[in-house]
Amino acid sequence: MRNISDIIENFLKSIIELSEDGVIEVQRSALAEKFQCVPSQINYVISTRFSLEKGFLVESKRGGGGYIRIKKLEINSDDQFYETLINSIGEDITQATAVDLLDRLKEEQYLSNKEYRLVKAIIAREVLDLPLPIRDKIRANIFKAVIRIIFSK
Structure with missing residues (x-):
C-alpha cells in the first residue's frame, strides 16, 4: 500500500497535468483536510517532491489567505536544459540532489531505465568511498561528464 506522501504527490501531479498552463494554486489547510493529515505533511511532500531539481518551481504565501503555487518547469530546448543541469550540479553535489536530477532526466526521457x-550506481556514496567534501566534488565531475555525453550531438 502506498503511503500518504505518495498519494498527495500523485494527486498534485495529476492536477498539474490537467491544468492548461502547468500551474496550480492550492491551500495547505484544504489539502490537509482532504487527505486527513496535518499541514506539515503537505509541507513535507511539497518540499521533497516538488523541488527545482525535480522540475518544479514552488511559491508560497503564508497567512489566512495563503496558498502554495506549484509550476511545472518546461524544457524549452536541449541547450537550455543542459545549461540548467550543469549550473544545478555546480562544483559539488550531494547524492540526494544528484538523484533528483537523475529522476528528472529519466522523467524527461533523456535516460533509459538501465542508464538511470x-x-x-556510479555516483552512490558507497562507490565514492571518500571523505566529504571530496566525494561531492568527484560526484559533480562524474555527473557533469555524464550530462555532456547525454547532450552531445
Whole structure:
C-alpha cells in the first residue's frame, strides 16, 4: 500500500497535468483536510517532491489567505536544459540532489531505465568511498561528464 506522501504527490501531479498552463494554486489547510493529515505533511511532500531539481518551481504565501503555487518547469530546448543541469550540479553535489536530477532526466526521457540505474550506481556514496567534501566534488565531475555525453550531438 502506498503511503500518504505518495498519494498527495500523485494527486498534485495529476492536477498539474490537467491544468492548461502547468500551474496550480492550492491551500495547505484544504489539502490537509482532504487527505486527513496535518499541514506539515503537505509541507513535507511539497518540499521533497516538488523541488527545482525535480522540475518544479514552488511559491508560497503564508497567512489566512495563503496558498502554495506549484509550476511545472518546461524544457524549452536541449541547450537550455543542459545549461540548467550543469549550473544545478555546480562544483559539488550531494547524492540526494544528484538523484533528483537523475529522476528528472529519466522523467524527461533523456535516460533509459538501465542508464538511470547505471549512473545512480556510479555516483552512490558507497562507490565514492571518500571523505566529504571530496566525494561531492568527484560526484559533480562524474555527473557533469555524464550530462555532456547525454547532450552531445
